[in-house]
Amino acid sequence: MGKRIMPRAALCAAIVAVVPALSACGGVKDPQPDVVAGKQLFVQKCGACHTLNRANTKGTQGPDLDDAFQQSLKEGFGETAVRGVVYKQILYPNRLKNAQGIKMPAKLVSGQDAHDVAAYVASVAAKSGRDSGRLASAVRAAxxxxxxxxxxxxxxxxxxxxxxxxxxxxxxxxxxxxxxxxxxxxxxxxxxxxxxxxxxxxxxxxxxxxxxxxxxxxxxxxxxxxxxxxxxxxxxxxxx
Ligand code: HEC
The missing domain is CATH 2.60.40.420 (Cupredoxins -  blue copper proteins)
Incomplete structure (x- = not known):
């Protein structure tokens, strides 16, 4: 899968979209994202279509997520920006089919689960090596x-x-x-x-x-x- 460069506009739009969403929780303090749950959900709901090194998923129906975010991270977009993009993608995926005729289903996870998945993906995208600590044992190897x-x-x-x-x-x-x-x-x-x-x-x-x-x-x-x-x-x- 070729490298994909995320358009700057998409990233900025995503930041704007996610920050008000996060702060508009009616005075309730934002729950901290649970990246362990996020990893488990990612493997369960997303990994069959997406490769992500740290999650050890190897799906090929959707873009390789390490490749997808590598360029933007290199350009200095931080984890928060990537998290916003992933969160938005989960809720509002592209409605067109890709070259393989695959469409990403919307809202495979929602609510806090969507935040957890987005936080996990953003924390590991384009990183080599292995997850450590509690993340290492989040999903039992098959x-x-x-x-x-x-x-x-x-x-x-x-x-x-x-x-x-x-x-x-x-x-x-x-x-x-x-x-x-x-x-x-x-x-x-x-x-x-x-x-x-x-x-x-x-x-x-x-x-x-x-x-x-x-x-x-x-x-x-x-x-x-x-x-x-x-x-x-x-x-x-x-x-x-
Ligand atoms: C049935 C296969 C499938 C599943 C399951 C799936 N996706 Fe996707 N995903 C795709 C396809 C196809 C695209 C490319 C088209 C698009 O952007 O909607 C994509 C695009 C993306 C992108 C944008 C990458 C880029 O290059 O900009 C992200 C981020 C993403 N998916 C995250 C997820 C997450 C998180 C989940 C689980 C909640 C998930 N996907 C589940 C097929 C899938």
């Missing part, structure tokens, strides 16, 4: 452990926190008939596919599954939704 065949089913859930990963990057099974099942409660559509064996349907809440007859060997299971496999949504099934 892909540890091994899914094991049980009563004829191998269950490989999608990461419930919204990361583009299955809960298990490894699975084992035995030869013979089996059901490959992928429970998904993330809210982002996923499926599970093994080339030559079968393909479940794309589900956002529910279970994607297919039946197959396994032979010894190693197989790759992956999500066929565009961009998800490349972002890491795959694993290896070993059949003995």
């Amino acid at each position: 892909g540890g452990g091994t899914a094991v065949e049980k009563n004829g089913t191998i269950s490989i859930p999608a990461d419930p926190n919204g990361q583009l990963a299955y809960t298990y990057a490894k699975a084992t099974g035995s030869t013979g008939p089996v059901t490959i099942a992928m429970p998904n409660r993330s809210g982002t559509g996923h499926d599970i596919v093994i080339d030559g064996l079968g393909k479940g349907s794309v589900v956002s809440k529910g279970v994607s599954s297919f039946k197959a007859t396994l032979r010894p060997g190693k197989y790759t299971y992956y999500c066929s939704v565009p961009g998800h496999r490349a972002a890491g949504m795959q694993g290896t099934l070993t059949v003995r």
Whole structure:
């Protein structure tokens, strides 16, 4: 994805838009944004479409948010300005589809949640390295452990926190008939596919599954939704 330079006008408009909004809370003191909650919500609601290094999200349907803000930060726009832009984008995204035919849905988060997400994104955009402290453990890394065949089913859930990963990057099974099942409660559509064996349907809440007859060997299971496999949504099934 190419670098995007944010127009100065958009940034200034966003600052003007967000500051009165923040100060117009009817005398109630602004709640401090909770960046830990903001990170969790970002991964859950935004990460499937956006790459953001610190959040370890790798979505490609929307712009890379590190790239998007790098130039403006270099030009001296501060975190507050970026926060305003993100907040405004959450509430009023561009209503046009991008080149991939994707439109960002409005108000995926609202109220305090929108402030938390905007504050988190602004605090980490264009930063290298890893989150530290409480932010480091805000979202559990997916892909540890091994899914094991049980009563004829191998269950490989999608990461419930919204990361583009299955809960298990490894699975084992035995030869013979089996059901490959992928429970998904993330809210982002996923499926599970093994080339030559079968393909479940794309589900956002529910279970994607297919039946197959396994032979010894190693197989790759992956999500066929565009961009998800490349972002890491795959694993290896070993059949003995
Ligand atoms: C279904 C995919 C999708 C989801 C989910 C999504 N976005 Fe987007 N986003 C896009 C697309 C496409 C664009 C580019 C078009 C536009 O500006 O609306 C975009 C643009 C943006 C931009 C502007 C970047 C720039 O280059 O100026 C920001 C900031 C942003 N999104 C933040 C978020 C946040 C925060 C969330 C979660 C609350 C989110 N997005 C969820 C698809 C998505």
